[in-house]
Amino acid sequence: MRLIIAGGGTGGHLFPGIAVAEEFLARGPENEVLFVGTERGIEARLMPKLGYKLELISASGMKGMGTVKKLMSAGRLLYGYSQSRKILKAFRPDMVLGVGGYASAPILLAARGMGIRTFIHEQNAAPGLTNKVLSRVVDGIFISMEEAASFFPGKSTQMTGNPIRKEILWGFQEQRSRTTGDTFSLLVFGGSAGAQRINSAMLEALPHLGEVKHKLRITHQTGEKDVARVREGYQAQGVQAQVLSFIDNMSAAYGAADLVICRAGATTIAEVTACGKGCIFIPYPFAADDHQRKNAESLVKRDAGRMILEEDLTGAHLAAEILNLMNHPEQVAELEKNARSLAQLDAAQAIVAAMVMKAD
Template identity: 50%
Template structure:
């Protein structure tokens, strides 16, 4: 079976695709995965490092780009479609899965026009425009939140959760290791988050008396790295904080953390629940249709997280909340337990099972390449 995964741009779109790819290639040595993305997206750096081939198309967003950006985007679309047709003709995938991001639209649409089975994976509670459109033509829509179901044809929807990379899965069964200091993991997504970074630096002013009890790991994104490093140093926290642009080994970072402070992107929330982590969520206020706040509500309502709108959050509020959780281990443990109840560790397996079904329905048991003899579902799968 050959699966082509289209999309990316940010970790929220890309990492579920990586999780699906890991599941597909570990099932049978003949299985293959190809990614299609853009040169400016996170996939350009991550996918080759993960060992998967990556094809590039030139495409950009249309919404919220202004008149000039809209014109440039429209001009680029025909070329993106032509490039998509060429890539699909060359690789001849058995199934194409769009995971969101700029490349997803033209590639999935081209695959549909070529008669290749297609599916999309919607990570958020409120789907974006591209997936709303693609949802009308693809065979299956994978969702992670019940709220997303209303935006797609009911018969196509399969709510399986967001796939999680294998390197994070061992956290699902792992108990937090004992350590002397209170460990806090802070990140704003793969590209960072300036508003969140600034609130954290402001919070340090109210945490000086517990500084020696803290162990902080802070992913800032490229643009804020030096400013945040300086902020920690200026406030006397340099010795207790590891400040980095990007965390490659998120599994270890999650495993060590007692508390996570982050945005509310769908993939981040899926990782929090699988890794069973209590969290303070600060949704990105400019996310399309405010979907991050809608995402976060699912964890807040379950008692797994505390949420602040960025416009309402101050450094003092953040410090008070963090201090309260430091001194109430029972509450922290309960939040972590409730997060774990929401975890969907089998999402990647279930998604791959449906891809097998789509391949078999379209091409027969051997897929388009009759030399592939075994694309069976994972043992115990029900999808």
């Protein structure tokens, strides 16, 4: 069978798509997958490295734009639609799965017009605009959180969870290399693009950590724009840290971490629960419907994570949370246990099984 996975833009959309591709390909040597995205998305940078076939189409968002920009965007979507028809005719997929992000719109609509089975997967508790629109025409909707069902009235949804890449599901156990003795490992990352606010807060936290800061083994992902500033910030304060713009091997990074400081994107949440990590979540406050805060709260209320809202984020506050958890390993162990209990590990299998059944 042949499957197109469309969408991306950010890692939070793309990586669940990769997890579905892994599962689909594992089911039969004759199975083929093609990804469809845009040149501005993370997919254009990552897919060639990962060895997946990728076609690029023209597409862009419309939310919050003025009339002229909206018209230009509509033009790009129309052009993307005609590119999509060509891709569909050449690849002849049995089904198309949209994983969110505007690149999924033209190709799902074109597939629908050609009588090909179409599906969407929504990672968040509150769906983005593309999935809201596409939900009206697709053959199946997969959701990661129960709350999302209410956004798709009149449609039946299947609760599958958010697919996690095999590398992270299985690799992290093998790459588990937690620190022993006197050191404590911190993994700091701000979703797939990095987070300047978290970067600054971490640097501001260091003076409040006193001598303890020299016991930390820090891996800090900053995003492309902030890497030099953050690297210099650690150096200026004499603190050892591995500062990277992007972490290619998240499995090893999770495996080594005693504590994670991160945003609360849906795919981050799926991964930290699968790996059973203690986390301090700092939700991105401008995500649609404040969904990152809702994601984090669902863990916090089960004692499966701690949260600092950006409005309360200061170096002193972050340092106090870090120190508290360093000094109370039993609290970290409790967070880890509770996070692990919330993990949904078979999302990719459930999605592939449902799509294959409907496409047969």
